[in-house]
Every structure is written in C-alpha cells, then in structure tokens.
Amino acid sequence: MEEKIKARIMDSRRIKRVIHRMTTEIIERNRNLKNLVIIGIRTRGIYIGKRISRLIKELENIEIPVGVLDITLYRDDFSELEAQLMVKKTEINFSVTKKNVLLIDDVLFTGRTIRAAMDSLIDLGRPKTIQLLVLIDRGHRELPIRADYVGKVLPTSKQELVHVRLKEIDENDEVLIAEPQRIK
Amino acid sequence: MPFVHKHLLGIQHLTASEILTILDTAESLFEISTREVKKVPILRGKTIINLFFEPSTRTRSSFELAAKRLSADIINFNQQTSSVVKGESLKDTVLNLEAMNPDALIIRHFAAGTPHYISTFCRSHIINAGDGAHEHPTQALLDAFTIRQAKKNFKDLKVVIIGDILHSRVARSNIFCLNKLGAKIILSGPPPLLPLEFKKFGVDIDFNLDRAIKGADVIMMLRIQLERQQKSSFPSLREYRNLYSLTKKRFRRAKKNAIIMHPGPINRGVEISAEMADSAKSVILKQVENGIAVRMAILYILLGGKERDSID
Numbered sequence: 001m002e003e004k005i006k007a008r009i010m011d012s013r014r015i016k017r018v019i020h021r022m023t024t025e026i027i028e029r030n031r032n033l034k035n036l037v038i039i040g041i042r043t044r045g046i047y048i049g050k051r052i053s054r055l056i057k058e059l060e061n062i063e064i065p066v067g068v069l070d071i072t073l074y075r076d077d078f079s080e081l082e083a084q085l086m087v088k089k090t091e092i093n094f095s096v097t098k099k100n101v102l103l104i105d106d107v108l109f110t111g112r113t114i115r116a117a118m119d120s121l122i123d124l125g126r127p128k129t130i131q132l133l134v135l136i137d138r139g140h141r142e143l144p145i146r147a148d149y150v151g152k153v154l155p156t157s158k159q160e161l162v163h164v165r166l167k168e169i170d171e172n173d174e175v176l177i178a179e180p181q182r183i184k
Numbered sequence: 185m186p187f188v189h190k191h192l193l194g195i196q197h198l199t200a201s202e203i204l205t206i207l208d209t210a211e212s213l214f215e216i217s218t219r220e221v222k223k224v225p226i227l228r229g230k231t232i233i234n235l236f237f238e239p240s241t242r243t244r245s246s247f248e249l250a251a252k253r254l255s256a257d258i259i260n261f262n263q264q265t266s267s268v269v270k271g272e273s274l275k276d277t278v279l280n281l282e283a284m285n286p287d288a289l290i291i292r293h294f295a296a297g298t299p300h301y302i303s304t305f306c307r308s309h310i311i312n313a314g315d316g317a318h319e320h321p322t323q324a325l326l327d328a329f330t331i332r333q334a335k336k337n338f339k340d341l342k343v344v345i346i347g348d349i350l351h352s353r354v355a356r357s358n359i360f361c362l363n364k365l366g367a368k369i370i371l372s373g374p375p376p377l378l379p380l381e382f383k384k385f386g387v388d389i390d391f392n393l394d395r396a397i398k399g400a401d402v403i404m405m406l407r408i409q410l411e412r413q414q415k416s417s418f419p420s421l422r423e424y425r426n427l428y429s430l431t432k433k434r435f436r437r438a439k440k441n442a443i444i445m446h447p448g449p450i451n452r453g454v455e456i457s458a459e460m461a462d463s464a465k466s467v468i469l470k471q472v473e474n475g476i477a478v479r480m481a482i483l484y485i486l487l488g489g490k491e492r493d494s495i496d
Contacts, residue, residue, distance in 0.1 A: 074225060087209055087213065
C-alpha cells in the first residue's frame with residue numbers, strides 16, 4: 001500500500017527532550033530504582049528502553065537491565081491474519097518475579113499489543129508491578145489500558161498511520177503521520 | 185521468503201529460503217522450552233492428531249510436546265488399540281478422524297507416499313512424520329538446525345552420512361535438505377545398502393569409510409535397521425562393525441571440531457561405539473532437544489494465518 005506523509009510531528013531534538021523528561025519521571029516515581037527492570041517490545045520499544053537505561057545510568061549511576069519481548073505468540077488475531085507472521089526471539093536474561101517492570105512501546109493505539117505483552121510477562125514470572133511507557137499515545141483504545149508515562153498525546157484519525165523512526169535501525173530520529181493512498 | 189505450503193510432506197519440494205524460515209522460527213521458539221512455564225497460547229483451540237502406524241519414541245513425543253507447548257490440543261492415535269485391527273481401511277480411519285474436525289494430522293506410516301495420499305482427500309494440514317523409506321522431513325530440519333547451531337553456516341561443510349542409506353528416509357530428507365543449503369555430502373556404507381543411483385541427488389559416494397570421513401565437519405550415523413535385515417544385506421554384524429562403525433580411531437580422521445549425529449535409536453556397539461555416542465563431540469541429545477523447537481516451528485507456520493490454498 002502506498003502512503004503519503006502528512007506531517008512530521010517530532011524531530012530528533014524533541015524526541016531527546018521527551019525521553020529525558022520521561023526518564024526523570026521514572027526516577028521520581030521509582031524510589032527503589034534497583035528493583036526496576038525494562039522490557040522493550042519489539043522492535044522500537046527496545047531502543048527507547050536502551051536510551052532510558054543509559055540515561056538512568058548517567059543521572060543516578062544505576063544499571064537497569066533491558067530485556068526484549070516479542071508478542072507474536074500472544075496476539076489475539078492469529079487466526080485472522082492473511083499470512084503467518086515471523087516470530088522473533090524474546091530475550092529476557094533476568095527474572096521478572098518481584099520486580100517493578102517498566103514495559104516500553106513506541107506507539108499506544110488499540111491497547112491490544114500491551115494486553116499481549118502483559119500476558120506474556122506474567123507467563124514469565126510474577127512482576128511486583130508493571131508500568132507502561134510509550135513515546136506516542138494516538139488514542140482509539142479498544143481495551144481499558146493507559147500508559148503511566150507518555151511522550152506525546154497525538155490525536156489521530158483511525159485510518160492514519162503513525163511512524164516512529166529511531167536512528168538505531170532507521171535513518172534518523174523522527175515521528176511522522178502518514179495516510180494510506182488508495183491506488184486507482 | 186514466507187512458507188506458503190499447506191502441508192509438510194517432504195523436503196524435496198521446499199526451497200532453501202523456506203527451510204531457513206523454518207530454522208529461524210525454531211530459533212525464536214527454542215527459548216519457550218527453557219522457561220519455568222513452558223507454554224505460550226498461540227495455538228489455543230487448535231486440534232492435532234498424532235496418527236502413527238509405526239512405533240516411535242522420539243518423534244511422537246516430540247510432536248506431542250511441541251503441540252502442547254503451543255497450547256494446541258493433541259491426541260494420539262495408536263494402531264494397536266484402534267479399529268485398524270478390526271480391518272478398517274486407512275482411508276476410512278482418516279476420514280473418521282477428520283470428521284472430528286482436527287486442524288492437523290501428523291502421520292507416520294510404513295508405506296512411502298501415505299501422507300501425500302491422505303493430503304489428496306483431507307481438509308487438515310498434513311505433516312509427514314516418516315513414510316516408509318521415502319522422507320522424514322522434521323528429522324532433516326532438526327538435523328539442519330543442530331548443524332547450524334554448531335557450525336553457523338552450511339556453505340562447503342563436509343557432511344558424511346554413514347550406514348543403511350537404502351532403507352533410510354532420514355538419509356533421503358537430509359540429502360535434499362543439506363544439498364539445498366549448500367553443504368557437500370558424502371555417503372558411505374556397504375554397497376548393498378548404498379545404491380549408486382544416489383549420485384543423481386548430487387552427492388559423492390565412497391564405500392571406504394576411512395577415506396570418506398577424512399576432514400569431515402559433520403558425521404551422521406544411521407541406525408542399522410535390524411528389523412529390515414532378515415534378508416541380510418551384509419555378511420555379519422561383526423563385519424559391518426569392522427568396516428563402518430564409528431570408533432575413536434576413525435573419528436580422529438575427521439576435523440578436530442567435527443560433530444557426531446545420529447537420529448536414534450542407536451545400536452550401541454554396532455554403528456557407533458558407546459564411547460563415541462557419549463563423547464563431547466556427540467550432539468545426539470541436542471538433536472532430540474532441538475526436535476521440539478523445530479516441530480513447534482512447523483506447527484506454528486502451518487497452523488498460523490488464514491486458510492491457504494494447497495500448492496503442494
């Protein structure tokens with residue numbers, strides 16, 4: 001499907017500031033930082049998680065481990081998909097039991113990914129708490145889920161697409177709104 | 185490239201990239217079996233039937249655990265306690281099981297081509313778990329997975345497959361699989377069990393094992409199928425042992441970091457010495473462990489997504 005870029009919502013400086021602000025909120029809310037672990041949801045949640053972990057190390061000199069979660073095996077639309085999805089590795093080399101888990105994704109939309117992520121986490125152990133951080137909250141929730149830390153609330157229409165690009169895997173840091181184009 | 189087949193009937197018709205898709209998926213799923221809670225919900229509500237017309241320890245329990253770790257429901261059909269003993273035909277047996285609405289049938293049968301035959305009149309996904317002397321695709325896939333784990337790459341690997349090639353579906357599937365992935369294959373064994381026609385599969389043949397094994401990266405032993413040796417294809421087990429058993433002395437001719445594989449069950453002291461089977465170079469039990477991940481990958485790939493038209 002072709003798509004047209006409608007607007008550039010954030011550039012690299014804004015993303016940096018927002019991540020910095022959320023990191024100080026995390027530090028403020030988690031007195032016991034040593035009990036915090038970060039789980040990034042594939043793919044871009046991982047890189048946001050690593051940036052936050054690095055910032056906490058700079059600000060507080062505490063190492064926060066970052067794990068990688070692939071939610072494919074917990075999707076609720078598996079039987080309706082047109083083709084099979086490639087499942088990727090979940091790499092969490094620490095126990096989540098009794099930890100305060102900070103779950104991170106790039107965009108919060110229907111909430112179904114987060115539901116899948118929470119079910120997956122609970123199968124891996126029994127976290128003390130789960131907090132949610134997203135870079136963009138674009139609305140249109142289908143489940144009763146909200147984030148504890150939000151980079152930016154971005155009102156969108158349901159058809160629009162939100163792209164978060166991060167320089168670790170994309171060319172640069174930016175957030176774009178796009179619209180699918182119907183091909184005649 | 186995604187995997188587009190409805191069934192897994194053999195390796196012969198798969199492409200290298202389809203094989204690699206299966207191996208990559210298996211790698212992602214491997215970790216589930218190391219968890220405390222060894223289960224993910226992805227195949228919840230799917231029903232699978234293990235339909236085995238031949239004895240099996242590894243393959244049947246491996247498929248059963250693979251299905252259970254993905255939350256599918258699986259039942260085991262046992263020929264001895266079924267209506268097959270009352271004379272029900274294969275087709276009727278399968279049609280009756282299909283009437284119970286399973287999503288996949290896993291079939292092992294002593295006659296080559298049975299899974300293919302069943303796929304011509306069944307709605308379900310058909311998985312070949314070994315048919316006669318034809319193919320045993322999941323064994324070849326788990327062998328490829330195990331080789332990649334140890335060697336990283338297939339290109340120019342020297343793989344020696346030794347023993348009863350003629351009766352071996354494992355050898356056939358492995359030849360197709362490793363050939364597509366770029367390995368160099370040499371077959372060795374007594375001439376009555378190693379027809380020269382195998383050369384048409386693009387392999388080398390050397391009846392002298394001491395020569396064949398030189399510089400090998402992977403040594404794949406096959407079981408001497410004692411139950412199929414009534415007509416005796418070689419003079420005696422002792423002679424077989426002298427010429428083709430994998431001993432420490434023979435193993436020294438292979439590369440230092442060569443690995444020893446065997447699909448099981450092993451005849452200790454016949455095709456492989458107990459010392460070699462238990463040595464640090466042996467990956468025989470790794471093969472068994474990896475088998476679950478590979479079979480999970482097959483079930484995940486075949487049962488995921490919407491119904492596809494069969495292109496098998």
